[in-house]
Amino acid sequence: MPRAPHPAAHAAIELRAAVARLNRELRAPAGAEATASAKLSALGQIYRAGALTPSELARRERVKLQSLTRLIAELQADGCIARNAHASDGRQSVLSLTRRGAALLTAEVHRREKSLADAIAGSLGAVELATLLKACTLMNRIADALDPAAASVHGMRTPS
Numbered sequence: 001m002p003r004a005p006h007p008a009a010h011a012a013i014e015l016r017a018a019v020a021r022l023n024r025e026l027r028a029p030a031g032a033e034a035t036a037s038a039k040l041s042a043l044g045q046i047y048r049a050g051a052l053t054p055s056e057l058a059r060r061e062r063v064k065l066q067s068l069t070r071l072i073a074e075l076q077a078d079g080c081i082a083r084n085a086h087a088s089d090g091r092q093s094v095l096s097l098t099r100r101g102a103a104l105l106t107a108e109v110h111r112r113e114k115s116l117a118d119a120i121a122g123s124l125g126a127v128e129l130a131t132l133l134k135a136c137t138l139m140n141r142i143a144d145a146l147d148p149a150a151a152s153v154h155g156m157r158t159p160s
Contacts, residue, residue, distance in 0.1 A: 015139075026112045038071055043080060043097060043105045051096040053086065080104055 005013075027037045045060045046052055054072055058065040072095065075081045080101030086092035097105070124132060 015142075019139075026116060039075060039080070040105060040108055042068070042071060042075060043101050046081060046095055046097045047102065047105055051084075051094045053092050053094055055092075057095060075101065 041061060042057060045057055049056070049060065052060070054068060055065055057072070058068050061068065072081070072083075076083055078100070079098055081095050082098050083093045083095055086094050120129065120132070
C-alpha cells in the first residue's frame with residue numbers, strides 16, 4: 001500500500017503549481033507594448049541592487065553571462081540601461097537603470113499590481129483577503145529559507 005505524501009510535500013506541490021500559474025497569468029503580455037519578462041527581470045534586478053556588473057546581473061538572474069549578452073545589448077539599445085566603466089576595474093563595466101528603464105519597469109509593475117488587485121477584489125471576501133495576507137507572510141518565510149542570502153531584501157518592492 002503506497003504511503004500518503006508528507007503534508008509538507010503535498011503543500012509544496014500545491015504551492016509550486018499555484019505560484020507557477022499565478023506568475024504565468026501576471027506575465028501574460030498586455031498588448032503590443034508589453035515588455036518581455038526577461039527584460040523586466042533584469043531591470044528589476046538592477047533597480048533593487050543598484051549598478052551591477054554584467055557578471056553580477058547574471059549571478060542574480062541565475063544564468064550564464066553568455067545568456068545575458070544579447071539581452072543587455074537590447075536593453076542598452078532601447079535606452080533602458082546605461083553601461084559605464086567600472087570605477088576601480090577598467091576591465092569591467094557597470095550597468096545602471098536609466099529614467100526610461102525605470103519608467104518602463106514602473107509601468108509594468110503597476111499594470112501587474114492592478115491586474116492582481118482587481119482579481120483579488122473580484123474573487124475574495126474579507127476573511128479570504130485576511131487569509132491571503134497571512135499566506136504572503138508565510139510565502140516570504142519559505143522564500144527566505146530557500147535563499148537565506150536574499151532574506152534581507154524579500155520585503156523590497158519594485159518601483160512605485
